[in-house]
Structure formats: C-alpha cells, structure tokens
Amino acid sequence: MNDHMHQTQSFDTYETAWCPGCGNFSILPCLQKALTQLNLDPHHVLMVAGIGQAAKTPQYISANGFCGLHGRALPPAIAAKIANEKLTVIVETGEGDSYGEGGNHFIHNIRRNVDITHFVHDNQIYGLTKGQASPTSEIGHVTGVQTNGNINQPLNPVFLALAAGAGFVARAFSGDQKQLVQIMMDAIQYPGYALVDILQPCISFNKVNTFASYKDRVQPLTDSHDPTDFSQAVQAATQTGEQIPTGIFYRVEKPTFHTRHPVLADHSPLIEQTCDPSRIKDLIQSFV
Amino acid sequence: MTVNVLIGGAAGQGIDTAAAILEKILKQAGYHVFTVRDFMSRIRGGHNFIQIRFGSEPVHSHTHNLDLILALNEETISLHQAELSDNGLIVCDSTTHADDSRLLPLPLNEISKKLGNPRVAGSVAIGTLMALFGLSPELANPVLPSFLNEKYISINQKAVAEGYKLAQQRWSVPSGSCQDWMILSGNKALALGALAAGLKFYAAYPMSPSTGIMEYLAEQSTHCGIVVEQAEDEIAAINMAIGASFAGVRSMTGTSGGGFSLMVEALGLAGITETPLVVVDVQRPGPATGLPTRTEQSDLKFVVSASQGEFPRLVIAMRHHQDLFYQTIRAFNLAERYQIPVILLSDQYLADASATVLPFSLDNLTIETPVQPPEDISDYKRYQITESGVSPRVIPGDPRFLTTADSDEHDEWGRITESAEVRNQMVDKRMRKLDGLKRELEEPELIGDESCDILLVGWGSMYGPLQEAVATLNQEGQHHPGCVSALVFSDIFPLPTKRLTHIAGQARLIVNVEQNATGQIAGLIREYTGLACGRSLLKYDGRQMTGEEIVAGIRKIREVAYE
Ligand SMILES: Cc1ncc(C[n+]2csc(CCOP(=O)(O)OP(=O)(O)O)c2C)c(N)n1
Ligand SMILES: [Mg+2]
Numbered sequence: 001m002n003d004h005m006h007q008t009q010s011f012d013t014y015e016t017a018w019c020p021g022c023g024n025f026s027i028l029p030c031l032q033k034a035l036t037q038l039n040l041d042p043h044h045v046l047m048v049a050g051i052g053q054a055a056k057t058p059q060y061i062s063a064n065g066f067c068g069l070h071g072r073a074l075p076p077a078i079a080a081k082i083a084n085e086k087l088t089v090i091v092e093t094g095e096g097d098s099y100g101e102g103g104n105h106f107i108h109n110i111r112r113n114v115d116i117t118h119f120v121h122d123n124q125i126y127g128l129t130k131g132q133a134s135p136t137s138e139i140g141h142v143t144g145v146q147t148n149g150n151i152n153q154p155l156n157p158v159f160l161a162l163a164a165g166a167g168f169v170a171r172a173f174s175g176d177q178k179q180l181v182q183i184m185m186d187a188i189q190y191p192g193y194a195l196v197d198i199l200q201p202c203i204s205f206n207k208v209n210t211f212a213s214y215k216d217r218v219q220p221l222t223d224s225h226d227p228t229d230f231s232q233a234v235q236a237a238t239q240t241g242e243q244i245p246t247g248i249f250y251r252v253e254k255p256t257f258h259t260r261h262p263v264l265a266d267h268s269p270l271i272e273q274t275c276d277p278s279r280i281k282d283l284i285q286s287f288v
Numbered sequence: 289m290t291v292n293v294l295i296g297g298a299a300g301q302g303i304d305t306a307a308a309i310l311e312k313i314l315k316q317a318g319y320h321v322f323t324v325r326d327f328m329s330r331i332r333g334g335h336n337f338i339q340i341r342f343g344s345e346p347v348h349s350h351t352h353n354l355d356l357i358l359a360l361n362e363e364t365i366s367l368h369q370a371e372l373s374d375n376g377l378i379v380c381d382s383t384t385h386a387d388d389s390r391l392l393p394l395p396l397n398e399i400s401k402k403l404g405n406p407r408v409a410g411s412v413a414i415g416t417l418m419a420l421f422g423l424s425p426e427l428a429n430p431v432l433p434s435f436l437n438e439k440y441i442s443i444n445q446k447a448v449a450e451g452y453k454l455a456q457q458r459w460s461v462p463s464g465s466c467q468d469w470m471i472l473s474g475n476k477a478l479a480l481g482a483l484a485a486g487l488k489f490y491a492a493y494p495m496s497p498s499t500g501i502m503e504y505l506a507e508q509s510t511h512c513g514i515v516v517e518q519a520e521d522e523i524a525a526i527n528m529a530i531g532a533s534f535a536g537v538r539s540m541t542g543t544s545g546g547g548f549s550l551m552v553e554a555l556g557l558a559g560i561t562e563t564p565l566v567v568v569d570v571q572r573p574g575p576a577t578g579l580p581t582r583t584e585q586s587d588l589k590f591v592v593s594a595s596q597g598e599f600p601r602l603v604i605a606m607r608h609h610q611d612l613f614y615q616t617i618r619a620f621n622l623a624e625r626y627q628i629p630v631i632l633l634s635d636q637y638l639a640d641a642s643a644t645v646l647p648f649s650l651d652n653l654t655i656e657t658p659v660q661p662p663e664d665i666s667d668y669k670r671y672q673i674t675e676s677g678v679s680p681r682v683i684p685g686d687p688r689f690l691t692t693a694d695s696d697e698h699d700e701w702g703r704i705t706e707s708a709e710v711r712n713q714m715v716d717k718r719m720r721k722l723d724g725l726k727r728e729l730e731e732p733e734l735i736g737d738e739s740c741d742i743l744l745v746g747w748g749s750m751y752g753p754l755q756e757a758v759a760t761l762n763q764e765g766q767h768h769p770g771c772v773s774a775l776v777f778s779d780i781f782p783l784p785t786k787r788l789t790h791i792a793g794q795a796r797l798i799v800n801v802e803q804n805a806t807g808q809i810a811g812l813i814r815e816y817t818g819l820a821c822g823r824s825l826l827k828y829d830g831r832q833m834t835g836e837e838i839v840a841g842i843r844k845i846r847e848v849a850y851e
Contacts, residue, residue: 008690017704046535046684051695058692059704064684065692066534067704068527069557075491075524076531082515083489083535084685108520262510270488271536271683275512277650280484283508284648286434287470 008043011035012062018053023174023200023211027121028060030177031092034184035063046087048077050102052094052128054121054200071101078114078257084271085115085258088188095122095197099135099155110164110193114257117187117194120157121174123202124209131205141208158249159237161195162230167254168194169233171246173218174201175211183248192256199244214244221247228252290343291459293356293417294371296364300332303360305435306410307338308642310417312431314342315471315644317423318463322347322752324832325640327581329496335363344464347643348608349752351834355459356420358413362386377458379416381409394454400447405440408447415451422457425449466644474638475500477609478568480648481616483512486655488537491517491528495544496580497636498570502542522547526554526567533563534693536658536683538620542568545587546577552594555629559599561693562671562679562718564623564658566616571635573830582830583636585748586804589811591631592781598715600626600722603781605633605748607733609643611778617653622728624656626721627678633780635803637832638749658683669700673713677720722782729779731787736762736773742842742849743795744774745788745821747809749832750801751776756835761842770796770846777809783816792819797849801825801838 011032018024035045047058051070058065064087068076073093081089091098098106098120125143126132132143133150136157140149161169168190172180180198187194199218201211225247226232233250258264267273293310297303304325311323319342328334339354341347354372359365359380369388372378378386382393394416400409411432418425428448433441472480479501482490492502506516519525525541532539543551548569558565569591573584585605592603602622606612612634619630661668661680668689672679679700682691692702697714699705733751735758746754754774761772773795775788792798800810800821805828810821825841827833 008687014703041687043687043690044685048531056704059694062690064690065694065702066531066561067692067694067696068530068561069553069695072523072527072554072557075519075527076534079489079491079517079528079531079539080535080684082517083532083537083539087535087685104520105524108524261515263513263515267513270513270515271685273488273513275483275486275514277484277653279512280480280650283480283483283511284470284650287472287476288468288647 008041010062011042014060016060017056019204021203022053023123023202024054024057024121026174026177027180027198027200028057030180030184031057031119032061033181034188037181038185038188040088044086044088046080046089048073048080048089048091049093050097052097054092054094055097057092071097072105073097074102074105074109074118077116078109078112081114081116082257082264082270085264085269089116090188091116091118093120094127095120095124095136095157096126096134099157103135107164110161110166112257113167113192113254115191115193118196119184120195120197121200122157122197123200123206125202125206127202127205138208156237157197158195159234162233162237162250166195167192167250167252168248169237169250170196170248171199172196173199173214173246175215176218176220176246179220179246186248190251192254217242217244218246219243221245221249289461290341290347291355291421291461292339292341292351292353293358294337294339294354294368295358295360296335296337296368297360298333299328299330299336301360302407302410303336303338306414307340309431309435310414311340311471311642312434313414313418313423313427314340315466315469316427316431318465318467319343319461320345320347320464320466321471321642321644322349323642324350324637326831329580335367337364337368342461344462348755349835350832351836353836356417358417359384360410377420379413392455396451399450403443403446403450405443408444411444411447412451415448416454418448419452419455420458422460425452468647469644470647471642471644472609473500473640473642474606474609474612474634475570475640476504477612478606478616478632478634479504481613482540482566482620483508483514484613484648484650484653485617485620486538487514487540489515489529489532489539490541491519491525492542493519493522493525493547495547497572497639498542498544498568500639501568522550523554526551527557530554530558530561530563530565533565534561534684540566540568542570544570544572545574545590548587548591548594556595556597556599557695558629559595559597559601559718560695560697562627563693564627565629566619566623566632567629568632568634570639571633573828579830581636583832584803584828584830585635585750586808586828587633588747588780588808591633592812599718600628600725601781602628602630602725602779603633604630605778605780606638607748607751607776607778608638609645612638613648615778621654621656622725624658625678626725627681628721633748635749661689670702671698671700671714671717673700673717676724677717726782729782729784731784732775732777734773734775734787734791737771738773738791739794740773740791741770741796742772742846743792743798744772744801744842745798745809745813746774746801747777747780750803753833753835753838754801757838757842760835760839770850772842780809781812783812785817788813789817789819797822799823799825799842799845801833803827803833
C-alpha cells in the first residue's frame with residue numbers, strides 16, 4: 001500500500017474506507033490483476049466513478065482518476081475517451097449510480113458505443129446512504145425506507161443492456177475472482193462499450209443478498225454457451241429460478257463511436273489534432 | 289439616416305431566407321445592418337417577422353418605426369401598419385386585400401408562377417426592394433448562391449431581375465463602408481469565437497435559442513476537427529464537457545435557462561475539481577418553458593449563484609457581436625488560467641440578430657495551456673496549495689505523473705478527506721483565485737460623459753438600445769435638464785465596481801434598464817457597492833426594449849426628477 005498517488009509504474013492499491021468483509025475488497029485486487037496482466041501503463045489508464053461506496057475505487061488504485069457526481073460517471077468517461085483515445089477508460093461505480101441516478105446515461109451510452117469499460121458493483125442496495133432499495137433490489141426487500149418491503153420490480157441490467165444494443169455484456173460475482181479477472185480483461189480489451197454487472201455482497205446493509213446466497217446460486221456459463229448468439233445471450237440474461245448465470249453473455253464487435261466519427265476515425269487523437277488558424281480565417285471570410 | 293424594413297409572413301413562407309439574402313445584399317452595398325428576428329414557437333403558420341434596419345452609420349439595435357413592410361400575408365399588414373411612417377410603403381402581392389393608402393400591390397405571385405416556381409415570389413420582392421433603395425441589380429448575383437440550392441440559383445436570379453423592373457428608386461441612403469465587413473448572427477459569432485479559441489469538444493442538448501451554436505459548430509466539425517455531440521440531456525452535456533476538459537481538450541456546453549437548471553450540480557463539479565469550463569446560457573423568458581423563442585435577461589441572479597456550495601466563477605454578459613466573439617475567446621483563457629467555470633450570458637435578441645461587424649481579427653489571439661508542475665519534482669500535487677490558488681494541472685496520459693479529480697473535498701493529491709484543516713485550506717485556495725480574477729475584470733463601457741445627471745446602468749444586450757437612447761436624449765439635452773450617460777456591463781460577476789462607483793458618485797440618479805421584472809443588476813449593485821438605483825426601466829414581455837422606449841421612460845423620469 002502506498003501513501004500518495006504518484007506511482008506511474010504499477011497499479012498499487014491504497015488503504016480503503018470500506019467495511020470489513022465488503023465485497024469491494026475482492027473486486028479491487030481483481031481489477032489490479034487485470035490491469036497488470038494486460039500490461040497497461042498506469043498513466044494511460046483513467047478510472048472514472050460517480051459517488052457511492054463502489055465509486056471510491058479510483059481513489060484506491062494507482063492510475064488517473066476522475067470521481068464525479070452521483071449518477072454521472074459515464075458522461076465524463078466517454079468524453080475523456082473522445083478527447084484522448086490513447087487512454088484506457090474504465091468506469092467503476094455502483095448500481096444505484098449506474099442504473100438509477102444515471103439510468104439515462106446508461107441507455108444512451110450503449111447507443112454511442114464509445115470504447116470504455118463499465119464495471120458495476122451491484123450489491124442490490126444503496127450502500128453509501130446506508131441501505132435503501134436500489135434499482136436491482138428484490139421485491140419484498142425491507143429497508144429503512146421500503147419499510148413494508150420493496151414493491152417495485154428489480155431492473156435486469158444485463159437484459160436491458162442487450163436490448164439497448166450493447167456488444168459486450170457480462171455478469172460476474174465478486175466471490176469468483178478467477179472468473180472476474182478474466183471477464184475484466186476481456187471487457188477492457190473489447191473494442192466498444194463493455195458492461196460487467198458484478199454481484200457483490202454488502203455486508204452492512206444488505207442482509208438478503210449475502211455472500212452465501214450468491215455463492216450458492218451463481219453458475220458460470222458452460223462452454224456450450226455461444227457469446228456471439230444473441231438469442232442464447234437473451235436466454236441466459238433472462239434466466240429465472242434459483243441459479244444465477246455468470247460469464248460473458250454476449251460479445252460481438254460493432255462499429256464504435258470513434259470508427260464512425262468523421263473527425264476521429266483514422267485520425268490522431270482529438271487532443272493531438274490542431275486546427276490551423278487559416279481555417280478560422282476561412283470561416284470569418286465566409287461572412288464577408 | 290436609417291431605413292427600417294419589416295418582412296412578415298407565416299412560418300414556412302421563406303421569410304428567413306429572403307431576409308438573409310436581403311441583409312447580405314445591403315451589406316454588400318456598403319450599409320451597416322442590424323436585423324432582429326421575431327419568431328413564434330411553431331414550424332408552420334403563425335406570424336413571424338424580421339426587421340432589417342440599415343444605414344450609412346453604425347446601427348446598434350432595432351426600432352418599431354417602419355419605413356417599408358414586405359407583407360407575404362395579410363396578417364402582416366394588419367399587425368404592423370400602425371408602425372409604418374406616413375410616407376412608408378407596403379409591398380405585397382396584387383391579390384392582397386388591405387385598406388391602406390401606402391399599399392404597393394405588385395404581381396409577385398404571378399411573376400413567380402410564370403417563371404415556373406411559386407416559391408420564388410420572395411426573390412421577386414427582393415428585386416423590387418433593391419430598386420426602391422436604388423441598389424445596383426448586380427449586387428444580388430454573388431449573394432444568392434450562398435443561400436440557395438444550386439439548381440434554384442438561376443430562377444431566383446431571374447426573379448430578382450423581374451422584381452427590379454416593378455419599381456423606381458424611392459429612398460436614397462448615403463452609402464456606408466461595410467462592403468468588406470462581416471454580417472452574421474450572434475450565435476454564429478459566439479461559435480466562431482469558440483472555434484478561434486481552440487474549441488475541440490462541444491456537447492449540448494437542443495434548446496432554443498441556443499441551438500444555433502450547436503448547429504454552426506456541427507457544420508464546421510470536419511473543417512475544424514472538433515467533436516460536437518448531442519447529449520441525452522443537459523446533465524450529460526455539461527458532465528461530458530467537464531470530462532473532455534479534464535482530459536485536456538478545450539470544451540464548452542451551451543443551453544438556455546431550462547437546460548442550465550439541469551446543469552447546476554455539475555457547475556459545482558467544475559468548481560471543486562478546478563476543471564476549466566465554458567458554459568453558454570442563451571437566455572429566454574422563464575420560468576420553466578416560458579416563451580421559448582423570445583428574449584429576456586432574467587437568468588443573471590440565477591447563474592451567479594447556481595449550484596450548492598461556494599466556488600469562484602466568472603460570468604460575462606454579451607453586449608454585441610464583438611463581445612460574442614472576443615469575450616468568448618477570453619472566457620476560454622480565463623477558464624484555463626483560473627481553472628474555473630466561466631458562464632457566458634447571451635439572449636435570444638442577440639443570438640438571432642444579425643449585425644455587420646469588422647471582420648474578426650486573430651492577430652492578438654493567444655491560447656493558454658494548463659500550467660505545469662516543475663520538471664524536477666517527484667511528488668506531484670494536483671491541488672497544491674499556492675498563493676494564487678491555481679495549482680499545476682497535469683493532463684491524464686502524461687508519463688511523468690498521475691492526476692486525479694474528485695467531487696468530494698480532497699487533499700492536495702486529490703484524495704478524499706474530511707480533515708477540517710484541509711477543508712479550510714482548500715476552500716481558501718479556491719476562493720483565492722478570485723483575487724487574481726478581480727484584478728483583470730473589465731470595467732463596464734461608458735456611453736456618454738463621465739459627468740452626468742442621470743446614469744443608466746444596463747448589461748448585455750441592452751447595450752444597443754442604450755446607445756441609441758443616450759444619443760437621442762443628449763440631443764435634447766439643451767432643452768431638458770439632466771444629461772444622461774450609460775454604463776453597460778459585460779464582465780458582470782464578480783461585479784467590477786470601480787468605474788461604477790466613480791461615475792455614480794457624481795450622478796444625481798441611477799436608473800437600471802433591464803429586460804426582466806425584478807431589476808437584477810440593481811440587486812447586484814446594491815449588494816456589492818451599496819449604491820441604490822433610484823428608478824428602473826424594466827420590460828419582460830419577451831420583446832427587446834428599443835432605444836425609443838428607453839427615451840420615453842427616461843423623459844418621464846426626468847420630468848418628475850426636475851419638476
Ligand atoms: C445528486 C445526489 N443524490 C443523492 C446522493 C446521495 N447518494 C450518494 S451514493 C448514493 C447511492 C449509492 O448506491 P450505489 O450507487 O449502489 O453505490 P454503493 O454505495 O451501493 O456502492 C446516494 C443516493 C448524492 N451524492 N448526490
Ligand atoms: Mg449499490
């Protein structure tokens with residue numbers, strides 16, 4: 001562990017403020033491992049988050065970081081990637097942040113397909129604000145606000161992402177580190193918007209979806225699952241019952257924002273492009 | 289001498305193109321031109337009109353005293369004939385029914401049908417107007433191609449030529465010297481300023497009257513190598529602009545009051561992360577949806593305090609087309625120099641008005657880059673406590689250092705902290721940036737004499753009407769006691785107070801002149817100088833005050849004050 005964030009050599013991690021036993025503790029080393037195994041330079045990595053417990057992740061790893069507003073992780077993340085495509089941009093934040101407050105950005109950034117990676121720490125609860133229902137909380141889940149049990153249907157984020165046209169959709173579990181590291185690496189390498197919904201127990205505020213309940217139910221997809229087959233992906237994503245499938249549900253390559261954009265495709269990164277003053281003079285002249 | 293032409297018709301009748309062609313022809317003839325657009329919020333039907341005022345001397349604003357009406361429908365006549373001077377003219381089609389001795393009915397539609405396209409009636413009328421103003425008919429030929437699809441150019445040229453034959457010269461306006469000037473709308477002037485300043489990224493959500501900025505930037509996207517992204521909402525727009533700026537490219541977002549309302553939390557994000565940002569608010573009447581296509585100056589108090597918490601910001605109000613260009617460039621540099629959000633306040637009046645201006649100059653253009661840490665340090669602190677309050681800003685991707693930004697309160701390294709001591713240091717550091725900023729504020733422009741009895745204060749787009757009003761009022765000065773001057777603010781928050789307190793000290797009465805209901809600059813002046821505006825002239829019907837309206841208002845005030 002390090003004191004300050006100026007290590008540009010390795011993805012060191014820092015002392016955290018999470019509760020002992022929090023699922024986030026399993027996710028952070030997976031991220032560190034994935035970044036290290038991919039041989040990325042920390043100075044070329046930008047971690048972006050909103051606000052929440054999960055959203056503190058950028059604070060705890062040695063890379064560039066942008067912790068913005070609650071619900072607003074995606075807009076600065078995609079814009080940073082548009083500004084400088086040399087950056088590996090990873091959004092790491094909670095499910096309340098991603099699907100609740102930021103739901104509109106979630107849908108529309110799937111449409112944009114900017115080449116970023118979105119790791120959602122899905123603990124099915126609002127952790128930082130001490131345990132209210134989140135968009136993925138189950139029906140009947142009793143909280144300090146949902147005092148008679150949550151009556152709103154939980155959102156199925158992986159199904160929604162598929163429906164909205166995402167090209168990389170995965171679900172993982174913080175308790176299966178081997179699988180998580182591999183999915184993280186695949187997601188980061190995928191050229192386009194990649195969503196990984198990571199099931200994560202919240203030890204303090206979610207007594208319903210515990211480590212044990214996840215552990216008993218998660219079921220990695222088998223080799224027979226074809227991630228390029230949309231209908232298989234939908235089937236896995238909508239599977240109900242005791243078992244929760246994990247793994248890469250869907251992976252197909254689609255044109256990205258950068259490959260479609262006339263100013264970005266086959267050009268140097270936006271930050272390195274300069275507009276010759278003569279071009280501004282042309283515009284001024286066009287009004288004469 | 290100025291001539292004031294009104295072109296009126298229903299939405300969809302092409303008055304916008306006709307006006308764009310005519311104003312350019314007038315400029316090519318050398319005249320100073322100022323055009324205002326009055327639109328209803330609809331795509332078809334309704335009543336829209338455009339007023340083109342031109343003359344040999346600079347024209348700063350509009351007037352309701354009309355010399356000529358080009359009526360493409362009958363409603364235009366009934367709505368505007370009262371504003372027409374006695375020896376004015378109403379040019380209209382021969383089939384138009386209207387009871388007015390000033391009517392000049394012409395076979396505009398018949399000629400256009402004969403030429404093979406009823407839609408060229410507007411060009412026939414342009415030809416007639418050119419004849420009435422004694423302009424050379426050749427002036428139209430080089431202008432038409434910039435506004436028309438190639439296949440319609442020749443038929444429109446014929447239409448202008450036919451129309452020209454329908455009338456004799458009626459006005460003789462001495463020529464000006466604006467042939468080589470520009471004519472453009474306020475939104476385009478602002479967008480050009482942003483491009484000149486090195487804008488690379490613009491994100492916005494469509495909202496009148498700001499959309500023209502996005503449209504012009506998008507049109508130039510490949511020419512200038514910029515990304516213009518239509519965001520899913522204004523919250524996304526501003527957060528994108530902040531992200532792009534953090535990543536090292538100059539970025540901007542623009543909207544009107546409603547969209548700005550959605551942006552306020554992120555304004556504070558730019559404040560606490562010290563990310564340079566330019567936000568344009570093209571004001572329209574509120575609250576809520578208000579009057580979408582009309583004008584107001586009612587967002588001042590809102591933007592100076594928008595967002596929770598305290599952080600330095602700069603607000604600049606646009607007075608005219610020069611400001612829209614040069615102040616926008618300056619805004620980008622000040623945003624970078626102080627790592628703050630800068631808000632540009634424009635309004636529908638200016639945004640949609642075209643004006644002739646000297647071609648914008650890039651001669652003194654500088655583009656400031658982020659201040660960098662010394663090469664030899666090993667411990668980079670993004671939020672280093674400095675005397676100026678400004679800390680070195682490394683861009684992500686720099687192999688020397690990592691950089692972080694956090695919307696939580698943070699220490700010098702950008703890491704979350706709840707330390708009371710660090711909190712105080714950080715607030716103080718951020719607010720210290722105001723010391724430098726205040727030193728380079730521009731004082732308001734004085735129209736008239738330093739010593740005056742009545743001091744008018746206005747801001748932003750009230751500049752043009754105030755110019756006209758002060759000139760008129762001081763012409764009558766010999767007969768009326770109380771000479772009048774005006775101070776018009778562009779830098780408006782923090783409020784520059786030196787020139788104001790100096791001049792106000794000698795004036796007998798301060799009158800704030802604003803396009804809002806509550807006198808917002810009067811409130812700021814009171815707050816920051818203790819000076820009271822004794823009277824105010826306010827208007828909030830969505831239509832910009834004219835110089836004459838100010839004159840009439842001041843005459844009344846003067847009568848009472850000097851009884
Ligand atoms: C605009 C705004 N609204 C509300 C909050 C309060 N808030 C902070 S985090 C959070 C929810 C966190 O839930 P989640 O995103 O799932 O993250 P977790 O803490 O569970 O990791 C809320 C409601 C805020 N900071 N900003
Ligand atoms: Mg959560």
